[in-house]
Amino acid sequence: xxxxxxxxxxxxxxxxxxxxxxxxxxxxxxxTRSAPQHMLTLAGKDxxxxxxxxxxxxxxxxxxxxxxxxxLAELGAHTEGVLALMKANNVPLESxxxxxxKAEKELSPEDGDGRFQMFLFGGILGDDPPRDRTSELxxxxxxxxxxxxxQMTTDTALGVTKLVVHDKVPLQEIPYVDFPTIVFxxxxxxxxxxxxxxxxxxxxxxxxxxxxxxxxxxxGFDF
Numbered sequence: 001x002x003x004x005x006x007x008x009x010x011x012x013x014x015x016x017x018x019x020x021x022x023x024x025x026x027x028x029x030x031x032t033r034s035a036p037q038h039m040l041t042l043a044g045k046d047x048x049x050x051x052x053x054x055x056x057x058x059x060x061x062x063x064x065x066x067x068x069x070x071x072l073a074e075l076g077a078h079t080e081g082v083l084a085l086m087k088a089n090n091v092p093l094e095s096x097x098x099x100x101x102k103a104e105k106e107l108s109p110e111d112g113d114g115r116f117q118m119f120l121f122g123g124i125l126g127d128d129p130p131r132d133r134t135s136e137l138x139x140x141x142x143x144x145x146x147x148x149x150x151q152m153t154t155d156t157a158l159g160v161t162k163l164v165v166h167d168k169v170p171l172q173e174i175p176y177v178d179f180p181t182i183v184f185x186x187x188x189x190x191x192x193x194x195x196x197x198x199x200x201x202x203x204x205x206x207x208x209x210x211x212x213x214x215x216x217x218x219x220g221f222d223f
Contacts, residue, residue, distance in 0.1 A: 004048035007118045012053040035155045038206035042159035043073035050076035103144035112165030150195040
């Protein structure tokens, strides 16, 4: 198997194991259950997606849930953090691009010219209101880039990064929709608090997201 052209690393940023495990379980039971598979799809089959800093149970659950995924990016699920992954693969700090909302420079197609071996994202879930989950990674001194001023879910951010560095689409030329309203019927709708890529005339959501949102509405948003 040839080496992946790009590696996208999603580092969990939970502070303690109990919270971490609960959040990791939510990836499989909540609106973002299909987000990891969506990331593999968005990254493309000549790329790799590594999920790092997982609890042991979450690592095994994630690997099992995606074991039959085909024609997608190569999957890696790791209990170790991104620094251990870099060390194991002899990747220097300057070859890892942190996608950071507070970066001064925006991501550009030139960033896909080989200067970066990995593109790093902090956290799996988009937060509303936003928390600065990237701050811990920022302190490590990675080169960084931003994707614009409006927050995205991590699967969207990964998809946008792929479009820019692999497909060479400038950031401003990607079609977006901000805070889209998902309409189910004349009386039921929900506004999504993030920026999404537009695909087929609407926001590009993980498979099953609309159905989960509808179930939440039917339960009166009683989580």
